[in-house]
Amino acid sequence: MSDTRNDLESVLIVGAGLLGTSVGLALSSAGVDVRLRDSKPEMLAEAVRRGAGRPAEPDDQTAQLAVVAVPPEAVGEVVAGVLGRSEAEYATDVASVKVLPGTQVRAHAHDFGRYVGSHPMAGREISGPGAALPDLFEGRPWVICPDEHTHQQAVTRALSVARMVGAAPVTMTASEHDAAVALVSHVPHLVGVLMAARLVDAPSHQVRLAGPGIADVTRVAAGDPGLWTEILTANALAVRSVLGELRDDLDELIGVLDTAEPAQADLYRLMRAGVDGRSRLPGKHGAAHTEFATVAVVVDDKPGQLARLFADVGAAGSNVEDVRIDHSPGQAVGMVEIDVRPGVDTELRAALTARGWHVHA
Structure with missing residues (x-):
């Protein structure tokens, strides 16, 4: 099969960690038939329980694409096995390095042009399927690294995954990545x-x-x-x-x-x-970097305070660009720093003060 559609109907995900499960959650919510496989039964069970897909079965039809979410040194062998057993027509991986996996795929896989390396620039400090999020890739770059041997359809299907999970595809060479x-x-x-x-x-x-x-x-x-x-x-x-x-x-x-x-x-x-x-770092939603004004509010450490604060910010007509929370050592209060567009901060300070909040100058 070699259709040229950008949408995908079936995807095999090998590796049910943070990235693999997050991809599964996003694709499953988009109606894709996601099959999951992991060498650790407990990881697979957790990913399935969370709704990232169903366990892959031996009699499954060939998936349109395999997304390999295993450590870099294991990518080559896994990709070769998936393609060699016709478990998927094409394959990509999501390892955070690209030269080593690409080299290993070329060494292990017979038709290595059916593979294209990729890497979503998203993650968390915690790992495992329990940390997965369906919106983990929203607005984040997803790098795709084809070379002169890569089949165009492999690139097309990797692009489809990136777009379906809400990422912003970027193309570069493996060494540049x-x-x-x-x-x-x-x-x-x-x-x-x-x-x-x-x-x-x-x-x-x-x-x-x-x-x-x-x-x-x-x-x-x-x-x-x-x-x-x-x-x-x-x-x-x-x-x-x-x-x-x-x-x-x-x-x-x-x-x-x-x-x-x-x-x-x-x-x-x-x-x-x-x-x-x-100042060269990309800003919100990948736009140009913007310096925001910060409004610092003292908040008591008790239930409902944050909800009330954000409700009052919304009532003041201010859009929150970013937020940080700093807990004061030894005290039952914290500092919530709210980033807003320059010029909006003065009005927001006045509005929150009027609503009884302790706002730092």
């Missing part, structure tokens, strides 16, 4: 891990002062160490390149701070580079 994720995902994860590791032996009176800054930097450090070991091993060269550049920046900063009187001009230049770099 691996260099990009080393910069925007893998090394940031390592920085968070290294900073979090500094807390292990830190005195408790220091850790007690932790606030949103350290929480933001170390959030990703809660990721599965085993999975990240596999990812970093598979993308070692690209990660090493970015780490070398980061080391040069750290050496420069240490050199500035080592002087008797640190040069403020040099420090400012380094700080300014951070501001400029962050």
